[in-house]
Amino acid sequence: MSDIALFDHNLISPEVQAALPPNHTIRALRSGDYERGFLQVLEVLTEVGNHTKEEWLERFDYIKRHNHECTYNFTIVITDDVKDRVVAAGTVFVERKFVHKNGLVGHIEDIAVDASQQGKKLGLRIIHALMHIGAKRGCYKVILDCSAKNIPFYEKCGFTQKEYEMAWYVPVKKASL
Numbered sequence: 393m394s395d396i397a398l399f400d401h402n403l404i405s406p407e408v409q410a411a412l413p414p415n416h417t418i419r420a421l422r423s424g425d426y427e428r429g430f431l432q433v434l435e436v437l438t439e440v441g442n443h444t445k446e447e448w449l450e451r452f453d454y455i456k457r458h459n460h461e462c463t464y465n466f467t468i469v470i471t472d473d474v475k476d477r478v479v480a481a482g483t484v485f486v487e488r489k490f491v492h493k494n495g496l497v498g499h500i501e502d503i504a505v506d507a508s509q510q511g512k513k514l515g516l517r518i519i520h521a522l523m524h525i526g527a528k529r530g531c532y533k534v535i536l537d538c539s540a541k542n543i544p545f546y547e548k549c550g551f552t553q554k555e556y557e558m559a560w561y562v563p564v565k566k567a568s569l
């Protein structure tokens with residue numbers, strides 16, 4: 393697969409692009425971002441797994457092919473164009489609901505800025521770009537879960553605290569001997 397974009401670039405906010413440092417670009421995730429270190433950037437969040445290129449393309453291609461269906465996935469990155477590396481990433485899912493008269497809700501997930509690039513407003517730009525995508529796709533709200541230490545960051549981005557997060561982790565079955 394050549395360097396294919398996950399979704400249409402006209403959803404990227406021109407205001408956010410204009411606010412980036414020189415030689416940086418905000419754009420849709422591309423299939424070639426495997427080589428540009430997209431998965432390594434996500435390692436600031438959690439365990440990512442050592443994907444082969446084939447495993448990466450399997451997931452990328454699936455999302456791309458199914459992006460017109462029930463849930464839309466808009467994953468974006470910021471690249472350092474001198475180094476040709478991904479330095480920040482984030483996703484907004486658009487969920488189709490029955491409530492709010494068949495309303496749409498954006499869910500922000502997996503916000504990550506390379507450890508060496510944090511504190512340069514790249515996280516803020518990613519969030520603003522995802523909020524723009526949610527608004528353009530017709531969401532009536534955009535929501536996310538985060539740790540307490542990140543609340544001030546999301547408040548700076550324009551979010552307010554509401555409700556509580558709940559989680560259930562599927563028990564890992566031990567292999568039988």
Ligand SMILES: CC(=O)SCCNC(=O)CCNC(=O)[C@H](O)C(C)(C)COP(=O)(O)OP(=O)(O)OC[C@H]1O[C@@H](n2cnc3c(N)ncnc32)[C@H](O)[C@@H]1OP(=O)(O)O
Pocket residue numbers: 436437500501502503504505506509510511512513514515516517536537538539541542544545548
């Ligand atoms: C929905 C989710 O995915 S939650 C998971 C979020 N991701 C992580 O925790 C992974 C590790 N952390 C990171 O990748 C980054 O540090 C992020 C995404 C949390 C923040 O991105 P950065 O690029 O470092 O932040 P950025 O420079 O855009 O900060 C914007 C503003 O928020 C402030 N801010 C950022 N993080 C914090 C924090 N933890 N506490 C207080 N303020 C903060 C900054 O000081 C800045 O304020 P200013 O406008 O007054 O100068």
